[in-house]
Amino acid sequence: MLTHDVLADPIALTRALVDIESVSGNEAEIADRVEQALAATELKVERFGHTVVARTELDRPQRVVLAGHLDTVPLHDNFPSRTEGNLLWGCGTADMKSGTAVALHLAVTEPAPRHDVTYVFYDCEEVDSARNGLKILADRSPHLLTDASFAVLLEPTHGLIEGGCQGTQRVLVRTTGKRAHSARSWLGDNAIHKAAPILERLRRYRERIVSIDGCEFHEGLNAVRIAGGVAGNVIPDECVVEVNFRFAPDRDEEAAAAHVREVFDGFDVEFVDSAPGAPPGLDAPAARELLAAVGEPPRAKLGWTDVARFAVLGIPGLNFGPGDPNLAHKQDEHVELDKITAVADVMRRWLHG
Template sequence: MLQLDADPIALTSALVDIPSPSHEEGAIADAIEQALRAIDNVEVQRMNHTLVATTSRGLGSRIILAGHIDTVPLADNVPGHIENGVLYGCGSVDMKSGMACYLHAFATLANHPDLRHDLTLVCYEAEEVAATFNGLAHLQESHPELLQGDLALLGEPSGAMIEAGCQGSIRLKVIAEGTRAHAARSWLGDNAMHKLAPVISRIAAYEAREVEVDGCMYHEGLNIVHCESGVATNTIPDEAWMYVNFRFAPDRDVDAAMEHMLAVLDLPEGVHYEVSDAVPGARPGLDQPAAADLLKATGGQFRAKYGWTDVSRFASLGVPAVNFGPGDPSFAHKKDEQCPVEMISEVSEQLLQYLTGGGSHE
């Protein structure tokens, strides 16, 4: 059985050694469930391969510790190994090290006299695939009451510092239609690709905004991320399309971001769009009392989260949320995925200090 109150480095190694690519989380969910059910005075609920464990000690506030238990497909990098102070293996940084810190804190403090907040631990499935499978999204829709708290921490790799909030993202498929013709008689056709040219030029000339939100600086971006057209090298294309992605700061909601994006694109006649994806960002929420205590426990260092993460799901429920986990996110999904073990120890210790107000957890 997993030893949740053991050294978090050893616990990370144990989690890495249980393969859990998306849609194959059964074994790791079973192991975590067994270990959680061995803790006294804790309620454990399971929905498919998503687990929710809660304490109910009447402490007057609640902190949510959340993390996904799935990984990207394996790349001959399980089991993991430690070399020169670095833990290698699939999921070592994204995000089994963060999950280990949260599991360790929950198990260590669930019945500890110095615990200052009741805890909700969420270990969810299928984060690394389409949102329709995301276990946290399923909880958000079916059991939002389980995700209520004063602050939510998500164990995404953040370099052992707080990455606050996240950017929103809109992805549009922009489609132009024309008339096919032989290139030698191009005037008989209508070149669909040419219709996208002014839109491409506007995107290329776009100057992205930098904006401070709740003390965090966010840098927006509008980019073409995929483009296709063409029938044959001697044929005028009758269709052309491209995906355009707008990463926007959390001071805009999705509607405002969409309005701005469409104004910039200014689609001409014969060009239309389909919404491929549209998700809101999350404000940092560092002005909340529970977040202020976390900042103190982690030395006051924080930065904006540029990518989109599941903190947005908590923000949509009115729960401030931050990303806080060990490791460099640039190693996520790589064959040599890795996490310095000292960061695991650092995050674990800071988390325990935060949840106990600096009290002893021996």
């Protein structure tokens, strides 16, 4: 059980959450602890699998969402946590148990915010989208989210506002040839060699930089995997280059796909994964208030986050959390203790106006 003293201190709460192993698919224990802590408040608490939702019912004129995921990537000799000076080390410290701890701390210690608040603590963010607890909640019980006018996802941003997110697509660009014995290669048609123009197009590609609401989104089109070959003495008859396109949120998925097809015109292109981006969402009144509380200019979220799920529901949202995104998924993942305190203080001021 998370004690009152731990819940009252976002640093101690971060440490406590990090010390509950919760690799994706193993969130039962941490969800139990979160549910128990919320059940002791006046919030209305519901649980869906290992996703926990808690709502204020104060009849405020506006509702906001604070959301954080409970899971981590697999451990890598970085569990349990350890503290050295201003740093807390351990799996999930940056991505994103420090942000989740801030949300849980506020849920327990701030009973009368000026906005109604929906707190969402969800599972399986780090794995396949079909298992994502926020996605499942949005698909099955959207009414728990759609009455909100703004959302904050406490993903790692190092204490700065990161607006929106990039969209992402993965495609397979395929070449085909004809098998033959490598000693008589002229009898075949080498599919790996035929992939050279694909790589050359990628090498020569120049990314687009788009400014939206003062946030600069850098696009990127990159080969991330290549596969081909049959045996050490066989001319290959197929080669597949896997390409990831990270696109600015001024493109929808259809426009992004059209761009990819244009780049690889003449090749067989198969789309295997796609997710939309999200605009920065900085025009919402609650967003402007949060920006004022932070006191620093926003920047673009270079990556995909679940703010895109809120955008699909018509809810503007942004990312704001204490962790450093550059440390996410690394063995030496850590978070600065003063960043946890600073983000908690900003969120508390924002919730009280």
